[in-house]
Amino acid sequence: MSEEEARPPRVLICDDHPLFRSGLKAALEGAGAAVVAEAETGAEALDAVARQRPDAVVMDLSLPDASGIDVTRRLTERHPGLPVLMLTMSDDDGSLLAALQAGARGYLVKGAGADEVLHAVRTVAAGGAVFGPDTAARLTEVFRHGLRHDAEQLFPSLTAREVEILELISRGLDNRHIARHLVLSEKTVRNHVSHVFDKLQVTSRAEAVARARDAGLGGEGPGDGEVPGDGH
Structure with a gap:
């Protein structure tokens, strides 16, 4: 084993729950990492x-800001x-794909043991990729069918109508134009x-657009000459 491999991996934990951070830090350091x-x-x-x-x-996945x-x-x-x-509570396909598109090298659901998390940390630090067994199986299935195939599968927490609205948001339409397009009230x-924002754990249209486009939705820009807006 090289000196670099033997050295404890230096880890930063980003989570908004102090008790979870404290527990994870203790578990990781107890298993040989340095937080x-x-x-x-x-x-x-x-x-x-x-x-x-x-x-x-x-x-x-979910932070205050x-x-x-x-x-x-x-x-x-x-x-x-x-x-x-x-390392998150969310195990839906949309979050998984968005994380990969953002550059994450691993995806584990909270509840994984300290040894599993430490192994994942060591693996990604060495340039590898790590996914839990269930996550890896879902990832294979999603990519086999393509990112754009059946958006409801990518965002299982959203209804068909909410997926439709998310796609229109990703094309730059504001609420008024979405209402006109779908013949709904504002x-x-x-x-x-x-x-949609609550289910995707986002706080702005920009974040929602990023999630949608990571999953292959939108990207064509506003349709019918409509002007995009940024109202929630």
């Missing part, structure tokens, strides 16, 4: 990575090659948009 920093928000994670230069980042997927995208853009391991569209 060099903790972050509660995406902004803190970006700053801490710049200061500490960890070997790997363990990232939650941004989605973990958006933070992962920014981290991998700023620090090419930085391994990010998603209030109904606002309610649908709020449900």
Whole structure:
């Protein structure tokens, strides 16, 4: 074993639950890792990575100021090659694909044992990729059918109508134009948009668009000469 392989991996944990961070830190350090920093928000994670230069980042999907997927995208853009391991409660196909598109090298569902998480951290830090058994099987199935095939499968928590609205959001339409396009009231569209945001754990249209386009939706721009808007 080389000196680099023998050295404990230096890890940054980004999660907004203090008790979970504390428990994960204790488990990782007890299993041979070195937790060099903790972050509660995406902004803190970006700053801490710049200061500490960890070997790997363990990232939650839902953060107070941004989605973990958006933070992962920014981290991998700023620090090419930085391994990010998603460790989250969300196990839907849309989140998995979006994480991969953002540059994550691994995806585990919370509940994995400390040894499994440490193995995943070591693997991604060494340039590999790690997925839980169920996640790997779903990933194979999704890619076999293509990213754009059956959007409801990519976002199983969304109804068919919500997927339709998400695609229109990703094309740049505001609520008024979505309402006109679907022959719905603006209030109904606002309610649908709020449900989409809640289910995808995003807080802005920009994040929703990023999730949708990562899954292959939209990308054509506003249709029928309509002007995009940014109202929630």
